[in-house]
Amino acid sequence: MLQLARPDSLVDRVVAAIRAEISSGRLSADSRLPTEHQLSEQLNVSRSVVREAVSQLKADGILVSQRGNGSFISRTPTGTVFRLPGTSRGATDLAQLFEMRLWIEIQAASVAAARRNAGDLLKMRNALEVMQEHPNDFTKSSAADVDFHQAIVAACKNDYFMAFHDFLGGQLAQGRLVAWQNSARLPGGARPASNEHAMMYQAIEAGESQAAADCARAHLESAALRFGIKLG
Structure with missing residues (x-):
């Protein structure tokens, strides 16, 4: 089951948790991401937080949408966008x-x-x-x-x-x-x-x-x- 690490905002923590699942191979390229409802329950966060995290991962090229089928791990699961990490205050160190x-x-x-x-x-x-x-x-x-x-x-x-x-x-x-x-x-x-x-x-x-x-x-x-x- 997905588990949250401790840093940053809730959205950052959800992003980090999904990235960790991809890095570990538990979510492989072309596999389907759990639904918004499932992620919300597993990670104990609101669906709006999950929605924002998924939007960021799509913008970074890590997730892709398939109309009517949900979100899938892209074939470039490390993403196509580089972001600087944030601190626990949500700002760049x-x-x-x-x-x-x-x-x-x-x-x-x-x-x-x-x-x-x-x-x-x-x-x-x-x-x-x-x-x-x-x-x-x-x-x-x-x-x-x-x-x-x-x-x-x-x-x-x-x-x-x-x-x-x-x-x-x-x-x-x-x-x-x-x-x-x-x-x-x-x-x-x-x-x-x-x-x-x-x-x-x-x-x-x-x-x-x-x-x-x-x-x-x-x-x-x-x-x-x-x-x-x-x-x-």
Whole structure:
């Protein structure tokens, strides 16, 4: 019988329970998912919770509908969509996200310094100018922050890396907006963050991979501290 693990919201817990059944092989590809009523009874949750969990699994490509026959495990039971896990508060764990960004963006800056071209540098400069000219327009500055880091990743010339970073950027967009808002309340305002980006750009423009990596590390560690998070 299906059993719930303990984290997250009820919907997340139902999703995790169904995923566990698929991973264990108890629910195999093309097999029929228990009915909404059966899942509700087995997992001791409301049918609306089950319905929402099933909708998420369908959106992720894990379940497919057959009209009149219910839901079935797809032939790609691991799904076609990547989601970041949530914490027990139902929100993404910011400390772990910053740590993942640290690992990713250090390497991205290093590779970008070796592979960037004039077009990549122009995009970075344009984003820098927006951040520098509009430090108190948090919507503009945070969007430029995203553009700056996207330009660095694009300079790596790896389509797979770019696709993953685009996904991650979408997850972090709200966090970057909050970061710029937080900066306005700190000594020096947004200037430290703007200076960190400028230093990264200078190292990448100069083609100095190690310096670019060091600047990326310093930027991410400082950005995390502005959220009260110490990395390392």
